[in-house]
């Protein structure tokens with residue numbers, strides 16, 4: 001993920017009502033980045049949402065909506081709030097500069113501008129944006145397995161839940177746990193245990209079919225899978241296949257009382273989220289079912305009815 005973020009071309013949206021300014025700025029940046037042009041605040045806002053640029057260069061004095069007004073909207077909308085904005089304006093006095101920075105701009109450039117200074121500042125802010133994105137990605141990845149961590153899971157669950165409430169569509173939640181993993185660690189060593197966690201996590205991940213299906217490491221040897229817009233029958237079938245794919249790895253576990261290979265227990269629930277229902281209550285049945293699967297002898301899937 002890091003290498004992809006580090007190599008792909010970044011995008012800069014330039015918003016200015018003067019065609020000549022758009023052309024000049026576009027020409028001096030095009031060598032380094034993909035340039036998107038907008039000739040009004042309204043068009044700029046639309047393009048910011050549609051193209052999600054890495055940086056916005058924004059004029060202040062525009063006939064319909066001023067740059068100062070537009071940045072307020074950009075900073076209030078979740079799709080655009082994290083995009084850094086540089087003002088580039090003929091309002092070349094410190095009080096306007098102060099106002100611009102207060103409104104959330106990361107920089108303020110006076111017109112008439114010097115080409116090399118615009119290029120240098122754009123480069124600097126793009127580099128900062130890239131580093132910020134990498135940090136965000138790293139903060140959401142479990143380093144051992146490379147899949148999402150519990151923090152990311154909490155965010156995604158909240159997102160899926162709200163979307164399921166809005167669309168009145170089902171959401172399946174599945175908790176999975178490696179059986180007798182303590183014995184595995186005790187006999188084969190912690191480093192071997194780490195390798196298994198990586199292998200199991202990635203096998204489960206690859207078994208998921210739809211782009212929105214989501215897996216995270218919930219903790220230790222426990223994983224959680226979220227399947228949005230998936231029926232109970234479809235979800236059960238998919239998870240049975242996922243468990244089968246882990247079994248197919250045929251990882252020897254001579255110290256497991258339930259099998260001579262690594263197995264998983266899993267508990268699932270399909271729910272139709274309602275606004276007034278607390279999230280915790282919806283997840284609990286999956287936890288209960290995992291407990292039941294362990295109680296019933298492990299190496300199985302139990303589903304809440």
Ligand SMILES: Nc1nc2c(ncn2[C@@H]2O[C@H](COP(=O)(O)OP(=O)(O)OP(=O)(O)O)[C@@H](O)[C@H]2O)c(=O)[nH]1
Nearest residue numbers: 177178179180181182183185190191193194220221
């Ligand atoms: N190698 C490795 N082991 C871990 C990691 N996180 C947790 N564990 C181990 O996972 C084991 C979990 O043990 P238990 O909770 O008793 O679970 P279990 O042995 O799988 O028992 P059941 O779930 O009842 O089958 C402990 O030995 C933990 O040390 C990790 O990152 N790496």
